[in-house]
Amino acid sequence: MQFTPTMTGLNSPDPLQHAFKVKSAPHAGRSNVRPVNIDSAHWQQWWQQPSQASQRALYIHLPFCRKRCSFCNFFENGTNPEKVSHYADVLVEQLHIAADTPFAQSQPFDTVYVGGGTPTDMQAQEIGRLGQAIKRFNLVDDAEVTLEGRLNGLDDDKWLAATNNGFNRFSFGVQSFDTDVRIAAGRFDDKSNLLERLQQLSQHPTASVVIDLIFGLPGQTMDIWQQDLQAVLDSGVHGIDLYQLIGLQGSRMEHAKDKGKVIAPANNQFQADSQTRAQMYATGASHFESNGWQRLSSCHWRRDERERSIYNTLAKSGIEILPFGAGAGGSIHGHACMNGRDLKAWHQAHQHATTSTPVQVPQMMMTPNPKAQLDAIFKRGLDTGLLNLALLPTALANHLMPLFNKWQQNGLATVQQQQLELTLAGRFWNVNLQTGLFEFLAKNPPSNELAA
Ligand SMILES: C[S@@+](CC[C@H](N)C(=O)[O-])C[C@H]1O[C@@H](n2cnc3c(N)ncnc32)[C@H](O)[C@@H]1O
Numbered sequence: 001m002q003f004t005p006t007m008t009g010l011n012s013p014d015p016l017q018h019a020f021k022v023k024s025a026p027h028a029g030r031s032n033v034r035p036v037n038i039d040s041a042h043w044q045q046w047w048q049q050p051s052q053a054s055q056r057a058l059y060i061h062l063p064f065c066r067k068r069c070s071f072c073n074f075f076e077n078g079t080n081p082e083k084v085s086h087y088a089d090v091l092v093e094q095l096h097i098a099a100d101t102p103f104a105q106s107q108p109f110d111t112v113y114v115g116g117g118t119p120t121d122m123q124a125q126e127i128g129r130l131g132q133a134i135k136r137f138n139l140v141d142d143a144e145v146t147l148e149g150r151l152n153g154l155d156d157d158k159w160l161a162a163t164n165n166g167f168n169r170f171s172f173g174v175q176s177f178d179t180d181v182r183i184a185a186g187r188f189d190d191k192s193n194l195l196e197r198l199q200q201l202s203q204h205p206t207a208s209v210v211i212d213l214i215f216g217l218p219g220q221t222m223d224i225w226q227q228d229l230q231a232v233l234d235s236g237v238h239g240i241d242l243y244q245l246i247g248l249q250g251s252r253m254e255h256a257k258d259k260g261k262v263i264a265p266a267n268n269q270f271q272a273d274s275q276t277r278a279q280m281y282a283t284g285a286s287h288f289e290s291n292g293w294q295r296l297s298s299c300h301w302r303r304d305e306r307e308r309s310i311y312n313t314l315a316k317s318g319i320e321i322l323p324f325g326a327g328a329g330g331s332i333h334g335h336a337c338m339n340g341r342d343l344k345a346w347h348q349a350h351q352h353a354t355t356s357t358p359v360q361v362p363q364m365m366m367t368p369n370p371k372a373q374l375d376a377i378f379k380r381g382l383d384t385g386l387l388n389l390a391l392l393p394t395a396l397a398n399h400l401m402p403l404f405n406k407w408q409q410n411g412l413a414t415v416q417q418q419q420l421e422l423t424l425a426g427r428f429w430n431v432n433l434q435t436g437l438f439e440f441l442a443k444n445p446p447s448n449e450l451a452a
């Protein structure tokens with residue numbers, strides 16, 4: 001058997017800080033699919049066929065932001081009210097057409113995610129119309145419908161338009177509450193404004209309000225991180241995502257780094273190294289768990305059951321996701337796909353719109369993943385920190401056992417009675433472990449090729 005440190009991690013007395021050098025990538029995956037061309041006749045036919053999926057979602061993308069935050073490379077187009085309005089009109093029209101097709105109606109949708117970019121940059125009336133368009137789909141009772149965005153610019157009219165038109169979950173990027181860290185990162189509001197607004201919104205009787213924090217931002221010392229964590233409790237929100245800062249290519253932060261500069265608060269140039277980030281993760285996990293919050297995945301905790309995180313959980317299980325909008329990704333009839341990001345090309349495609357089938361926008365479509373079910377078991381298991389080995393074919397579980405034993409020796413997991421459970425260190429490094437598992441299978445293919 002061939003092992004590499006990127007599969008097994010390093011043997012260290014402190015695996016949380018030293019099992020790997022850096023987080024390998026934002027997400028793990030293996031390349032067992034290739035691009036495929038779906039012609040127009042085939043596309044039309046797809047929308048007439050029933051879905052084979054047992055669980056489904058809609059993903060709707062709003063590729064607009066008012067400002068390019070220093071750490072982020074999701075920025076696609078500057079928010080211009082007229083452009084957003086025109087885009088929202090086309091989107092709503094396409095959703096109406098899609099909702100009425102036999103394909104969409106054949107199976108209900110469990111969850112809907114309106115992400116970006118900054119969907120809360122839409123006007124109140126546009127948010128309301130989008131909510132109504134979503135309701136035309138065959139949704140399960142109590143479907144989770146999320147609107148992503150930021151608090152800045154989310155006035156009462158927008159909040160009411162969203163909550164009155166079916167949105168029942170809100171995911172806001174806060175990143176850090178610290179005003180200096182925020183300003184350096186290109187964020188708008190100060191800590192007191194954010195806290196006050198979150199406290200108001202979280203009092204809604206049913207909606208779930210969740211926020212994202214990043215650890216490792218320039219200027220964010222351990223002290224500031226602890227204040228960030230306390231602010232989450234003070235804000236009254238129902239759920240929290242803790243993301244380690246990733247150096248994303250194309251971000252302002254990475255451009256500055258290439259020139260030997262750091263975009264940090266003027267009075268505080270602190271930059272957490274990988275070991276400090278590991279400690280920040282551990283501090284965050286213990287902060288929420290000791291306050292009675294429940295861990296739903298390696299990076300997501302909830303205060304109570306109002307927060308369900310259905311979209312994020314199911315998306316990792318490889319379910320069918322119908323994508324709408326420029327830059328939206330999903331999976332249709334088993335084919336993973338990604339719509340092109342070019343807004344002009346996306347609009348041009350709609351010049352040929354018909355009333356029976358959603359427009360086929362420029363997109364990258366992949367062949368079905370023959371290992372989709374297995375990959376979903378691996379990804380979901382390692383993401384939640386608990387992999388049920390009984391879900392795997394026995395021969396495959398046995399084949400993987402030497403790798404799992406190495407993880408155990410290196411303090412990343414424990415294996416007991418058909419269960420692989422990640423340790424705190426394993427959860428911190430879970431994307432490396434997912435990548436490592438796929439590397440192990442590529443370098444040590446099981447004798448029964450179909451097994452993995
Ligand atoms: C697509 S963004 C949308 C957020 C929203 N537009 C906002 O401004 O808060 C979703 C989340 O990705 C995370 N993210 C963006 N860049 C990141 C990076 N370089 N490292 C880690 N997480 C990042 C942030 O926490 C952000 O809230």
Ligand code: SF4
Binds near residue numbers: 066069117118173
């Ligand atoms: S964090 Fe949000 S607002 Fe900032 S660039 Fe990324 S997507 Fe846009």
